[in-house]
Amino acid sequence: MSLLLAASTQRTIGWVLALLVTVPVIFLMARRAFVILFRADPEVGSEVELAPNRLPAVPDEVLEGTRLDRSLGAGLVTLALIGVVLPLYWLGEPGRIDGADANYNRIFTDRGGESYEELCTACHGPGGGPGAAQFTLTDASGDFVSQVSWAAPALNTVLTRFSEEEVTHVLNFGRNGVMPAWGGPGGGPLTEQQVNNLVVWMRSIQLDPDTIAANVRNGAAERKAALLKEADPSLSDEEAAAAAGAFMGEVDDMLAPLKANAEATLSARISGVERLPEGEARDRELAKIESQLEDFVAADLLAEDFADKDVLIAWGEVLFSNRADAGVYGCARCHTAGFSYQAVEQAERVDGTPVQDSYDQGGGAFGPSLTGGATVTRFIDPGQQQTFITIGSQTGVSYGSAGRSSQGSGQMPGFGARAEGDNEYNALLSQPEIAAIVAYERSL
Ligand code: HEC
Ligand code: HEC
Incomplete structure (x- = not known):
């Protein structure tokens, strides 16, 4: 909800700012075009006094009177708007940051969960485990001893046992030759971000x-x-x-x-x-x-x-x-x-x-x-x-x-x-x- 609100305030403020800039510009351009195209027409033939693309000079009383007042007034209104809009924008910032955090967290959690289902369930079991891994046991000289089923720990309490850095270490390098190395540092296929997503996902499944x-x-x-x-x-x-x-x-x-x-x-x-x-x-x-x-x-x-x-x-x-x-x-x-x-x-x-x-x-x-x-x-x-x-x-x-x-x-x-x-x-x-x-x- 706060995410939606944050996103919509941001968008609304963006629209207001865009309108504040574009509407006056379009208005001025349109007025200029109108003057050039239509107002100047009656002047044709009297170029000596005034070229057809020139407006009659504005008298000083107008320039220093109503014109000046209008420009100053517009400046004042713009300043007031900026004075209101900037603090409002600033007020919305924490909400936008929280919204972005929650959004990233949700995306990382979802992606981590998908990776888990794809890569880990075969051994650890669905939903965070527990499960078992098939493993070929050999003796010191490398000769076959037995095909065993090696307990693969449930991960729904793993963040009590280990810090996120320690879990990342196991994910990167594997363990005991039975848990594979997944991260780049251990020669595995996953990027740092993908490994991190798995850890973020684990946060969401820890037991009460x-x-x-x-x-x-x-x-x-x-x-x-x-x-x-x-x-x-x-x-x-x-x-x-x-x-x-x-x-x-x-x-x-x-x-x-x-x-x-x-x-x-x-x-x-x-x-x-x-x-x-x-x-x-x-x-x-x-x-x-x-x-x-x-x-x-x-x-x-x-x-x-x-x-x-x-x-x-x-x-x-x-x-x-x-x-x-x-x-x-x-x-x-x-x-x-x-x-x-x-x-x-x-x-x-x-x-x-x-x-x-x-x-x-x-x-x-x-x-x-x-x-x-x-x-x-x-x-x-x-x-x-x-x-x-x-x-x-x-x-x-x-x-x-x-x-x-x-x-x-x-x-x-x-x-x-x-x-x-x-x-x-x-x-x-x-x-x-x-x-x-x-x-x-x-x-x-
Ligand atoms: C080939 C089977 C296999 C696959 C695939 C596998 N694991 Fe493991 N994993 C294991 C086994 C077995 C252990 C226990 C190793 C031991 O006993 O030392 C383990 C241990 C772990 C541990 C340490 C937990 C603890 O409490 O000691 C974590 C964390 C872990 N695996 C995460 C994952 C994740 C995440 C994936 C998927 C990207 C994954 N594993 C894929 C077999 C597997
Ligand atoms: C995931 C594997 C793992 C599990 C599970 C585990 N340990 Fe350990 N334990 C270790 C390792 C590895 C060390 C060596 C210290 C190190 O490398 O940080 C160790 C060291 C110890 C030591 C110190 C031994 C010494 O003389 O240095 C004690 C005591 C100990 N563990 C008790 C326990 C107890 C009690 C539990 C269960 C409640 C337990 N361990 C579960 C891996 C484990």
């Missing part, structure tokens, strides 16, 4: 917090059921699902007293904010409190003497290896070899045996190994590890405790909420969930 939380929880429960069946193959699917549901109940029971505790600590502030009138300010305050409650619970979970460590670590394990939406809420797709192509459950060698007998969880793949106490060495304080997983790594920025740090590549995603420009992206994992993963990693 409730959907994300439900996906994480359901994925963790499914993963728990799979682990239970692995440990006891005699379990039916229903039995495994029921046991997994019971486990999620244990997690809730573990968290409930910690939440109650945190709420008691903040009770004065909570009731103060609840008394505020409904509106943005209240929502902002409530969100702040919500995030502080999460921080308190996470700190309790990571305390040295936390009593329920077994449930905590078991929860961390299923969050780490969550397969929901092609593994985007978890870590195993990058930190566990073979996890992305189900090397144990599905991928088979030519002789029918599985490509891997088991997973070395956190043993390292695209991301480094986290086993053998690696993360305890890297981060003295578990809280620092929690922060690192919340914000991820940045290119050229080192992470880890002083004297034990490493250079980030920007390829370790961040799982907490993120903002870029005017856009805000919801957290993929809550702080208690990240704390559980930290506890699990530190146990590896």
